[in-house]
Amino acid sequence: MSQGPHKDMRYPMDLTRSPLALPFPDMPEIGGVTLRIARARYKDWDRADLTYVELAEGTSVAGVFTRSACPSTEVEMGREQVTIGNARALVVNAGNANAFTGHRGREAVKQIMAQVSTHLGCEPAEVFVSSTGVIGVPLPKDKARAGIAAVLETQPCSWEDAANTIATTDTFAKGAAASAMVGGKRVKLAAIIKGSGMIAPDMATMLGYIFTDAAIAPEFLQHLLSSSNSETFSCITVDSDTSTSDTVLAFATGKAGNAPLTSFDDAGADAFAAALQDICRQLARLVVRDGEGAQKFIEVRITGAMSDESARKIGLSIANSPLVKTAIAGEDANWGRVVMAVGKAGEPADRDKLSIGFGGFWAARDGQPLADYDEAPLAAHLKGSEISVEVDLGIGGGSATVWTCDLTHGYIDINADYRS
Amino acid sequence: MSQGPHKDMRYPMDLTRSPLALPFPDMPEIGGVTLRIARARYKDWDRADLTYVELAEGTSVAGVFTRSACPSTEVEMGREQVTIGNARALVVNAGNANAFTGHRGREAVKQIMAQVSTHLGCEPAEVFVSSTGVIGVPLPKDKARAGIAAVLETQPCSWEDAANTIATTDTFAKGAAASAMVGGKRVKLAAIIKGSGMIAPDMATMLGYIFTDAAIAPEFLQHLLSSSNSETFSCITVDSDTSTSDTVLAFATGKAGNAPLTSFDDAGADAFAAALQDICRQLARLVVRDGEGAQKFIEVRITGAMSDESARKIGLSIANSPLVKTAIAGEDANWGRVVMAVGKAGEPADRDKLSIGFGGFWAARDGQPLADYDEAPLAAHLKGSEISVEVDLGIGGGSATVWTCDLTHGYIDINADYRS
Numbered sequence: 001m002s003q004g005p006h007k008d009m010r011y012p013m014d015l016t017r018s019p020l021a022l023p024f025p026d027m028p029e030i031g032g033v034t035l036r037i038a039r040a041r042y043k044d045w046d047r048a049d050l051t052y053v054e055l056a057e058g059t060s061v062a063g064v065f066t067r068s069a070c071p072s073t074e075v076e077m078g079r080e081q082v083t084i085g086n087a088r089a090l091v092v093n094a095g096n097a098n099a100f101t102g103h104r105g106r107e108a109v110k111q112i113m114a115q116v117s118t119h120l121g122c123e124p125a126e127v128f129v130s131s132t133g134v135i136g137v138p139l140p141k142d143k144a145r146a147g148i149a150a151v152l153e154t155q156p157c158s159w160e161d162a163a164n165t166i167a168t169t170d171t172f173a174k175g176a177a178a179s180a181m182v183g184g185k186r187v188k189l190a191a192i193i194k195g196s197g198m199i200a201p202d203m204a205t206m207l208g209y210i211f212t213d214a215a216i217a218p219e220f221l222q223h224l225l226s227s228s229n230s231e232t233f234s235c236i237t238v239d240s241d242t243s244t245s246d247t248v249l250a251f252a253t254g255k256a257g258n259a260p261l262t263s264f265d266d267a268g269a270d271a272f273a274a275a276l277q278d279i280c281r282q283l284a285r286l287v288v289r290d291g292e293g294a295q296k297f298i299e300v301r302i303t304g305a306m307s308d309e310s311a312r313k314i315g316l317s318i319a320n321s322p323l324v325k326t327a328i329a330g331e332d333a334n335w336g337r338v339v340m341a342v343g344k345a346g347e348p349a350d351r352d353k354l355s356i357g358f359g360g361f362w363a364a365r366d367g368q369p370l371a372d373y374d375e376a377p378l379a380a381h382l383k384g385s386e387i388s389v390e391v392d393l394g395i396g397g398g399s400a401t402v403w404t405c406d407l408t409h410g411y412i413d414i415n416a417d418y419r420s
Numbered sequence: 421m422s423q424g425p426h427k428d429m430r431y432p433m434d435l436t437r438s439p440l441a442l443p444f445p446d447m448p449e450i451g452g453v454t455l456r457i458a459r460a461r462y463k464d465w466d467r468a469d470l471t472y473v474e475l476a477e478g479t480s481v482a483g484v485f486t487r488s489a490c491p492s493t494e495v496e497m498g499r500e501q502v503t504i505g506n507a508r509a510l511v512v513n514a515g516n517a518n519a520f521t522g523h524r525g526r527e528a529v530k531q532i533m534a535q536v537s538t539h540l541g542c543e544p545a546e547v548f549v550s551s552t553g554v555i556g557v558p559l560p561k562d563k564a565r566a567g568i569a570a571v572l573e574t575q576p577c578s579w580e581d582a583a584n585t586i587a588t589t590d591t592f593a594k595g596a597a598a599s600a601m602v603g604g605k606r607v608k609l610a611a612i613i614k615g616s617g618m619i620a621p622d623m624a625t626m627l628g629y630i631f632t633d634a635a636i637a638p639e640f641l642q643h644l645l646s647s648s649n650s651e652t653f654s655c656i657t658v659d660s661d662t663s664t665s666d667t668v669l670a671f672a673t674g675k676a677g678n679a680p681l682t683s684f685d686d687a688g689a690d691a692f693a694a695a696l697q698d699i700c701r702q703l704a705r706l707v708v709r710d711g712e713g714a715q716k717f718i719e720v721r722i723t724g725a726m727s728d729e730s731a732r733k734i735g736l737s738i739a740n741s742p743l744v745k746t747a748i749a750g751e752d753a754n755w756g757r758v759v760m761a762v763g764k765a766g767e768p769a770d771r772d773k774l775s776i777g778f779g780g781f782w783a784a785r786d787g788q789p790l791a792d793y794d795e796a797p798l799a800a801h802l803k804g805s806e807i808s809v810e811v812d813l814g815i816g817g818g819s820a821t822v823w824t825c826d827l828t829h830g831y832i833d834i835n836a837d838y839r840s
Binding site: 066067068069070071097099100101102103104134135136137239240241242243244320321322323326327329330332335336337339340341342343344345346347348349350351352354364366367368369406407408409411412415416 | 486488489490491517519520521522523524525554555556557659660661662663664740741742743746747749750752755756757759760761762763764765766767768769770771772774784786787788789826827828829831832835836
């Protein structure tokens with residue numbers, strides 16, 4: 001009998017750092033948030049793979065989760081927990097997604113919640129658990145129990161240590177910070193994220209965690225997070241494959257001392273919303289920068305669509321097209337493939353009003369190539385590592401921006417060739 | 421000024437024959453159908469690139485076309501022409517898709533229709549035109565005019581010659597044959613197709629042509645073709661990218677001498693419908709066998725879905741998943757990625773009733789791995805070149821079969837790396 005479907009997969013992979021990587025930023029301390037890491041050894045490796053975040057009493061929580069019809073236990077339970085709105089701890093397991101593992105998987109999560117809630121003297125539902133890694137192998141309960149016991153004894157760690165510990169196939173640690181003035185108080189936000197794709201192979205899922213010292217009611221935090229999500233995490237794609245485990249959680253400890261935010265009528269709510277959106281956009285773009293095999297970061301800008309939502313769908317049709325992504329990998333100003341991707345999107349479009357460009361230079365306007373089309377400036381733009389694709393539908397006022405990366409041999413290497 | 425967006429693309433490519441290629445079959449002559457080919461030199465190459473098929477008076481025609489919102493002129497005009505129902509000729513240009521070319525593209529098509537209709541003494545609307553190749557370059561009218569003049573003077577050619585002449589990035593000639601007894605008469609069907617993907621780069625589109633000597637009313641032929649399409653051409657994918665030019669046309673010359681078929685009440689209608697469906701399935705599968713970079717032919721069998729259409733959508737979600745396709749390329753029985761693709765399909769599914777297997781061996785049943793899961797027989801199956809993926813949703817009676825190929829370095833080579 002096999003120990004599981006992927007026992008012989010080489011892991012972690014020897015992946016070189018993404019050429020699009022950014023340095024880990026300076027990150028503020030957030031009052032009421034304490035980070036710790038430990039080695040649970042969920043895989044046969046010698047690295048920290050268990051992250052524990054303790055949150056002050058009174059912390060609000062909100063979350064957005066994968067819409068997969070086959071979600072992990074962690075996602076199912078998290079969806080219920082955020083409706084209560086209070087959090088005291090977060091546990092992230094790396095190396096095992098615990099998805100599609102039936103009752104054994106559920107028992108492992110419940111055990112972690114019980115162990116931590118006993119330690120903190122809180123409700124089990126105030127302990128949030130995420131897991132990322134191989135699908136179809138129940139999270140080993142003995143390793144989880146020992147790992148939790150160990151992590152509760154360790155010294156606090158840095159944001160960068162935590163960002164590295166939640167990672168799987170990521171090639172660099174990803175963090176972001178922001179701040180806002182709320183009712184005369186400066187509130188701070190800090191966040192970490194992991195992911196090399198909406199899903200990436202077996203063991204990469206997008207997991208993002210945002211922490212703030214602002215005081216904010218859970219319902220309003222949920223509203224702002226959902227709203228930010230629609231223009232940030234919902235606008236990125238690496239490979240069109242949606243994870244069973246995607247999760248973004250926002251925790252607000254209230255330690256900044258501002259009067260609690262409950263609606264947009266409160267002073268500083270707009271500023272906080274803008275800071276939250278900013279940090280979500282930073283995180284989303286970081287995931288694309290670590291897209292599997294990515295050599296180029298691609299921004300797709302859609303204007304003139306029938307609606308913003310229609311623009312987003314057209315943008316994602318372009319960003320998910322293997323032919324557009326391979327053309328950009330090949331530094332080919334192949335705008336005909338963009339026409340194709342607009343045409344297949346299933347959204348309103350009028351071929352004879354469509355305009356397409358790269359890097360701010362139009363190639364085609366109003367349904368046909370420019371009479372004096374000159375490929376040179378577009379070709380020069382495509383040699384860079386930050387690419388933009390502009391599409392104007394010419395039929396309405398809807399717009400959207402979507403981010404993706406190119407499709408290269410590296411993607412095939414990571415997903416087909418890495419068997420030991 | 422550039423001569424067009426792709427003037428420097430190497431073309432035709434030096435592609436090696438697909439390892440999944442089949443020999444060209446024995447094909448029957450079809451009364452009332454005459455094939456000819458010529459060199460129009462739409463690209464700077466020395467190969468036949470213009471195919472001309474003359475059809476007997478009284479030939480019925482039906483067609484199915486891409487649903488792209490940015491279709492080629494040829495597709496727009498073809499959609500109108502099939503509503504009339506009569507055909508006398510087919511012209512296929514290879515090397516230029518004439519898509520997204522505005523009024524200049526339309527003029528070129530009208531010129532071809534006028535030239536051929538004058539020669540035959542028929543209506544221009546009885547002349548069908550298809551073009552396949554680069555998007556965004558108007559079809560050169562002078563080359564088309566000289567090419568048509570030349571082809572009308574040539575000797576008839578074989579099915580295989582015609583199949584090679586409509587090809588672009590195809591690596592082998594693709595044809596299929598079938599027959600049926602209709603009211604005591606044997607009717608024959610012969611067909612050719614080209615395509616390496618729903619679209620493939622710049623210059624590959626799926627174009628299929630079916631010819632029969634059966635007598636059949638155009639409306640009934642259209643009904644049967646549309647019905648066959650939904651279970652054949654609509655069930656294949658290479659890369660999820662839908663062409664601006666996909667076209668399948670069926671021509672019926674009536675030379676077999678059967679009493680014309682007008683509905684399923686006529687003797688032999690069921691047999692003819694089955695033969696048409698058979699030839700469409702053969703053609704569809706041949707396109708997948710020539711999928712760009714394909715090393716493995718993949719059949720995805722869905723059962724237990726809420727409906728047949730839901731099963732087809734789930735099957736396509738699996739068949740379009742880069743992670744599933746790269747796993748199969750890597751001969752990895754990675755059924756967790758199939759779970760992911762079911763989950764993201766947006767169709768009804770119950771994780772805890774889902775079962776997944778490869779090659780007839782279950783890996784997971786009812787939402788979790790088999791207790792005695794043994795990867796060995798699945799791994800052995802995946803080493804072959806004909807792969808099956810079985811998914812049982814366990815929630816209804818809907819089923820579908822979908823065909824695709826694996827995603828390999830060859831796909832990246834063809835679509836990103838081939839610049840001269």
